[in-house]
Amino acid sequence: MLILFWTFFKIGIMSFGGGYACLPLIQSLIVNELHWITTQEFSSLVTISQMTPGPIAINAATFVGLKVGGFLGGIVATLGCIFPSCLIVGALAVLYQRYAQLDWLDAILRWLRPAVVGLIAVAGLTMIAPSMQAFGKPVLWIALFGASLFCFLKTKWNPVLILLGAGLVNWALCVVLSQWSIL
Structure with a gap:
């Protein structure tokens, strides 16, 4: 489960430019390096991710997590994907509160x-x-x-x-x- 979390944490932190920009990274890690899904399954993953609400990276994390680790794997992968955004937004909120009075x-x-x-x-x-x-x-x-x-x-x-x-x-x-x- 730690590898699942860490993999999608890396995808989440490197997902600048939106879902389509992170697709090569997802494919590289999930299909080519870790072999968690096949190229055919990746193609299906992209299709399903576009049809369901939410960002592609999060939908992909849930899909792969379910396949690799069941229900708990889906939760762990999804949390791994959104955790970097939570950290960044949290840090920005703290900085904003601290420096909001600056003209x-x-x-x-x-x-x-x-x-x-x-x-x-x-x-x-x-x-x-x-x-x-x-x-x-x-x-x-x-x-x-x-x-x-x-x-x-x-x-x-x-x-x-x-x-x-x-x-x-x-x-x-x-x-x-x-x-x-x-x-």
Whole structure:
């Protein structure tokens, strides 16, 4: 179990650039060096990791851990993969609390906030455009988004209820539009 933890700890600490960037490292360690899975299983692992929620490295850790060490192995490998991030974020939180009163740090963070919002907006728009084209009739979904956003900003409704309501309206629209052969 220690080898399983240490292997995925190394993957977790070297996973800069996202899941796709760490795939060669995962393949090198898990397939080529340790022979825990075959190349065919690695291909399946990538497919499964893309279909399940969460980062690819964590999904891969869980998959390999389950195969190598059962349920406990899945937990150990997953913890090994996320532990470096927890350490880094914890260290950054301590440093931030210690040095938050510095004017230059506050200025840097003030400049970074709009950049982060912009990056999140670009990522959201990048995901929205293809999904709207795939489902057709984007005007209806834009209207649903606008109504949901309005409810979120102008009412005291719980965001979970707004999401559930939007999901139900979307489902109803899909049912009605498919029966009318509009979609």
